[in-house]
Amino acid sequence: MAGNKAVAYIAPGKVEIQTIDYPKLELQDGPGVNPVNVGRKCPHGVILKVVSTNICGSDQHMVRGRTTAPPNLVLGHEITGEVVEAGPDVEFIKVGDLVSVPFNIACGRCRNCKERKTGICENVNPDRPGSAYGYVDMGGWVGGQAEYVMVPYADFNLLRFPDKAQAMEKILDLTMLSDIFPTGYHGAVQAGVGTGSVVYIAGAGPVGLASAHASQLLGAAVVIVGDMNPDRLAQARSFGCETVDLRNDVPLSDMIAELVGEPEVDAAVDCVGFEAKGHGAGAGEAPATVLNDIMTVARAGASLGIPGLYVTGDPGGIDEEAKIGSLKVRLGLGWAKSHSFTTGQCPVMSYNRELMMAILHDKCQIAKAVNATVLPLDKAPEGYSDFDKGVAKKFVLDPHGLLRS
The missing domain is CATH 3.40.50.720 (NAD(P)-binding Rossmann-like Domain)
Structure with missing residues (x-):
């Protein structure tokens, strides 16, 4: 089985690259995982090979020590990836699809999800409505600043890019669809x-x-x-x-x-x-x-x-x-x-498809606006340090060397 390098929060001002378990279609015990979520089966999920994953200012709040994030929490809620495994309950997303992952984790079944309030899904975080990958008090779903990540409720959550080759040409723009552009x-x-x-x-x-x-x-x-x-x-x-x-x-x-x-x-x-x-x-x-x-x-x-x-x-x-x-x-x-x-989390699915179309048809240049800057995953600690100093860059991590800066 493939290894899985990931970026983990250690202590205020410190992150490090760790080797963690390859993801399963089941939520495992680990830092920040609510006990109620341990062992949660995800036949509706997929495993992604992460194509790009971004450092976010919300991550920086944790890394500065301004939250109650536990040590060894794997970071990262801005994820774009290729499907390499699909659970038995996944019907419409296929292996090989290139997809954007909304940072909100949403079941698609609860009252709020049915009202498109996916930032406050009632079923994915036992602590309170609303969840996200790799974030404190959000249920313990493992973050995506990694080589591979599991995404639950894939048919509902994932935005599939219609043309992989076209998407890779615009990947630095499309990677912003997971969070900051919406x-x-x-x-x-x-x-x-x-x-x-x-x-x-x-x-x-x-x-x-x-x-x-x-x-x-x-x-x-x-x-x-x-x-x-x-x-x-x-x-x-x-x-x-x-x-x-x-x-x-x-x-x-x-x-x-x-x-x-x-x-x-x-x-x-x-x-x-x-x-x-x-x-x-x-x-x-x-x-x-x-x-x-x-x-x-x-x-x-x-x-x-x-x-x-x-x-x-x-x-x-x-x-x-x-x-x-x-x-x-x-x-x-x-x-x-x-x-x-x-106030509150952006319900990403209310906007991401329309913004994808604007990117694919050259109506906006979000990567240029935020000064997207590619780093290999191993350089994530330097990216966090530079971001904390206020550099005018949006760092995009490249776990598999697939991006062009």
Whole structure:
């Protein structure tokens, strides 16, 4: 049987390459696996040879020690792969298919899945609705930063690319379908972005850049991206965004007014989450900053998209309230302005097929927007280190040497 190299979280600031068991169509015991899930049979699953798997900012939260992730948890929820084995209950996905894996694990059978709320499937995580590969408190499904991975409920979950050769030509774009492109798009859609919109995107990391590019795809007239990292702001400008440097002590509304003539926007998206910092040079962590920012600059009646991650357990929180996800949000301001809020995991299957078609027919260039950069799997620790330093890159891991950078 083939070996299986994988990227595992060890301790804050440390990941390593381990050799783990080749996957089975059954959930095995291991780090982070809920005891209720141990031994769970998956005849509806497939084994994938991983073609590409990406490092995500959500992974970085764990690697920084900002969650309760256990040591030796195999990471990775952004997965594209080739089917090498299919379970006896798999009817429509075939060996040899090249597929995108939504990061949400969904059964396709529960009430939420039937309502396309696949980010909060009721049957795959005994702790709470919603699950993902290689993520803390998500049921213990083994991550895909590996050579091989098991995917349950394959007929429901997997998006098959119609032409393998065509897909491999665009694989650096298509690998973004597992998470950040749908997530960024979801944030923009839920914020009401449309033709002629003026949009503020908080955060120029990969999800923020994906949301900015998604806003352009949706017809926004002006996309403004805010961050404190000059390299990431330069990346946003590289594909036509306006930017604001939040190291400045100038109020955000004033910087927006300088760009568009008024201190407010039609739509706002939080792509930062709970590790947000305050504004100004040397500002420290202030986890509610972005939530309060987007309420401040969004016009009355606007919608706010919040794909940025917020957690219920943060050992590194700045105070006891932050450690349980209780933040000082100006809800009164949002109420007074009649704002609506959308939070939670992106339901990837609501968007991934349409975004696949946009990629295959050259309507968007998401890999260029996020500066996709290929690394061999063995270089994942260096990728995590560089990402933590704020490089303006989206790292795509290549476990089998199949990608072209």
